[in-house]
Amino acid sequence: MTDKEFQNPADLVQLLRRNAGEHPDRIAVRVAGQPGLTWSEVDERASSVAGVLAKCSEPGDRVALQFPTDADFLPALFGCWYAGTVAVPVPPGRAGEKAVQHAEPTMIVTIEDHVERLGDRGLTVGRAMALGLTHSPGRAGHDVALLQYTSGSTGTPKGVVITHRNYLHNMRMAADLVRAFSPDVEVSQVVSWLPHFHDMGLAFLLFAAWQGGTATIIPPLSFLKDPGVWLRTISEVRGQFTAAPNFAFDMCTRRVPAAKVAELDLSSLAVVLNAAEPVRAETVDRFAGHFAAAGFPVEAMAPTYGLAEATVLVSGVRNGGPPSTVRFDRRALQTGTAVENPVAGPLLVGCGRRVEGLSARIVDPSTGVERTPGCIGEIWLHGPNLSGGYWRDERSADTFGARIAGFDDRPYVRTGDLGFLYRDELFVIGRAADVIEQNGRCLQPEDIEFTIERSTPALNGRRCAVVPYGAGGDRLAVLAEIRLPLPLDPEQRVFIEVAIREAVRVEHDVEIARIEFVATGAIPVTTSGKVRRTQARTKL
Known part of the structure; x- marks a missing residue:
């Protein structure tokens, strides 16, 4: 690799090749409290993974990476790119099943505890290294690097196509x-x-x-x-x-x-x-x-x-x-x-x-x-x-x-x-998609939720979701996680509801049509903590 390629890599593969050459003994990735892998070790393991993938997949095929938090995720990721395949990072277990079904990967790289149930499609970094195969990376600048699955806060999972250049x-x-x-x-x-x-x-x-x-x-x-x-x-x-x-x-x-x-x-x-x-x-x-x-x-x-x-x-x-x-x-x-x-x-x-x-x-x-x-x-x-x-x-x-x-x-x-x-x-x-139109105004749920979360100590620090309600969808309902044991005492409930309604009325000049309380953690969210409002609405 030339000096120019080191400074201006044409694809993600060259990042690892550069680091393995310049910083072979520097720790590349570690789980907190564990030893970790050096850049030369990541390069070696990536080459082993690529050696197996090159035998089982064609360039451009999808390869799912189904890992918990694990240092071996990084060599598995680069191993996909060394082999010219498309990496598909997905959550472990059932959470990743829809993405795996949609991507139709030829192989699934995972950890030892999960590999047996995958049959011939399963691979671990350790097993790849034991096979002793290696593969030298090619060029991939315009090629697809990965499918980034995202469900966002409003819908079903979508695989965003990301190239190496992107x-x-x-x-x-x-x-x-x-x-x-x-x-x-x-x-x-x-x-x-x-x-x-x-x-x-x-x-x-x-x-x-x-x-x-x-x-x-x-x-x-x-x-x-x-x-x-x-x-x-x-x-x-x-x-x-x-x-x-x-x-x-x-x-x-x-x-x-x-x-x-x-x-x-x-x-x-x-x-x-x-x-x-x-x-x-x-x-x-x-x-x-x-x-x-x-x-x-x-x-x-x-x-x-x-x-x-x-x-x-x-x-x-x-x-x-x-x-x-x-x-x-x-x-x-x-x-x-x-x-x-x-x-x-x-x-x-x-x-x-x-x-x-x-x-x-x-x-x-x-x-x-x-x-x-x-x-x-x-x-x-x-x-x-x-x-x-x-x-x-x-x-x-x-x-x-x-x-x-x-x-x-x-x-x-x-x-x-x-x-x-x-x-x-x-x-x-x-x-x-979350905006609620009411009397010529566009109401932002997050703005109202912030007011609700501060309206009473019973909700302080807990998540809530404001969603459209009623046949026309122009009324507001609130689904709120609460710190107190459920079901609430009737007198408690009235006191908390009054505090919520009054705070929203004063701050936003809006009336709440319905309030329901749920246990902490019951409101569905994305992996980044955003409320899934469509799913939250179904709980009402």
Whole structure:
């Protein structure tokens, strides 16, 4: 490989080849508390996996990767690319069955505990190494690298087709974002508890490869049981780059006591992405205040917007200082415009500037006409990191290849998210499909949910879902997780319902038609914590 190829890889394969050559003994990936694999070991194992896949699959065939949190996921992933196949990361067990059925893989690479039930299609990294086969990688720049399955918050799983070039462009964009936050420090220590079959979790593994650094990964269940494990790991390995959805920061603030905060050192953090669900200003402030004693640098907090259809990253660039927050007039937002109101209204968090090389437009979804800055519309995207479509899915026609009326002939991806541009930053306010229209106003469920969650101590820190209700779908119902034992005492129930209804009426001038309470964890969510509103509505 030439020096130019080392600096500007044409495909993801070259990242591993470069790291194995330049940093053979550096730890590439490790599960927190375990030894891990070096870059030379990842390369060796990837070659062994590719040797088996080359015998059993053709270039372009799909190969499913069905792993729990395990260091061998990384060599299995690169093994797919060494063999010229398409990697399909899916959740282990039943959660991944629909994606596996849809992708129709020729092989499934997994761990030893799961391989027997797969018969001839099953493979482990250990068994591949025992066979002694190897395979030298070819070129794959324009080829499909992976199918990123996503169900989002509104529908059934879709396989987003991502090429090697898509991913490399997104890694360059991510590196530019990191440099904007930390221009004088080489960021090489990545820490993540996000599942590797999730777009952001996978991106963190590959960003470590892009930087030639080390990824320390934590099982998601370990984080959910004890959020402090994430921060302790950052403290122990001097983590520099990490990410989580907004709810994770709330969990840490609630469940890591001050005495434990004093034992942490978070000063090494350069960039902390807050992404995958709406970012709340109150969450950012509480987290920064709670962990200030541990040296948490608030300027490292990076509210970010992204989606699988854009490989992962869309916006988040900011030059110094804490995240930007602006208070807007609620009534104006509900009627389609963003007007500052420093006295009253929701305090929104900006998701930074778009990454370099990406075009982000705000468009009226019904007419295809671009909206002016400060007006709310659907976020449309064009750029080299954008996917070309979904795998074998008729929904591709509705999402990819959109054209802005009277603007240009470039194809845009419709994100389904609503937002607006203000002071050159992107503000994301919710899903278009979730909007509830009532009396000429467009109500955002997330905005009302935030009010409900703070309306009574019985709900504090618990998830709720606001969904349309009634024959016309213009009334509101609430499904709320509650801290108290169910069923509620009738007097308790009345007291809590009154608190919810009054808070929503005062803040939003909206009446709630129905309220139902469920146990903690009963509201269905995606892997990134977004409420699945269609499923939540069926529970009513």
